[in-house]
Amino acid sequence: MERPGATTLKGNPLTLIGAELKPGDTAPDFSVVDTGLQTVDLAATGNNVRIISVVPSLDTPVCDAQTKRFNEEAAKLPGVDILTVSMDLPFAQKRWCGAFGVDKVKMLSDHRDGSFGRNYGTLIKELRIESRAIFVVDRNNKIRHAEYVKEVADFPDYEKALAAARSAAAAAA
Numbered sequence: 001m002e003r004p005g006a007t008t009l010k011g012n013p014l015t016l017i018g019a020e021l022k023p024g025d026t027a028p029d030f031s032v033v034d035t036g037l038q039t040v041d042l043a044a045t046g047n048n049v050r051i052i053s054v055v056p057s058l059d060t061p062v063c064d065a066q067t068k069r070f071n072e073e074a075a076k077l078p079g080v081d082i083l084t085v086s087m088d089l090p091f092a093q094k095r096w097c098g099a100f101g102v103d104k105v106k107m108l109s110d111h112r113d114g115s116f117g118r119n120y121g122t123l124i125k126e127l128r129i130e131s132r133a134i135f136v137v138d139r140n141n142k143i144r145h146a147e148y149v150k151e152v153a154d155f156p157d158y159e160k161a162l163a164a165a166r167s168a169a170a171a172a173a
Helices: 060-075 089-102 113-118 158-172
Strands: 001-010 014-016 030-033 049-054 080-086 105-109 133-137 143-148
Touching: 001 060, 049 060, 049 113, 060 089, 060 105, 060 158, 080 158, 089 105, 089 158, 133 158, 143 158
Parallel strands: 049 080, 080 105
Antiparallel strands: 001 014, 030 105, 049 133, 133 143
């Protein structure tokens, strides 16, 4: 499924591949690679509530700030794991984390086959990178919050995502 004009980059419309997920949907499976080059699927992300922060590339200012923000928030969110998904190679993700002391967010690369992007509706057809999005997945693998940021260069609504994660973690406690 393609969603023409579902996102923009500097005002230029782009096509997202995959269906738009909504709260209440079951989180789709995926196959990505971590910074240790190990394959990770949905089950391997664990049983905690998860914030999945999707970014186009860590080497851009908004993605850099978004990932650092979630790394700071991680310490304040017991029972919540934070994952960042991008098309960056695992080596670049590891280098970036080391350079900025990002140690609480698990980095996942979708570079191999784009399965996360296709299954979560974040793969930009024209650029083969991820669009900016945030998903909160509860312990039962249900989507509790989904935000597809319309303009790739804009920040997501951190507070809504964090509130959804806190609520899901409290419900599971």
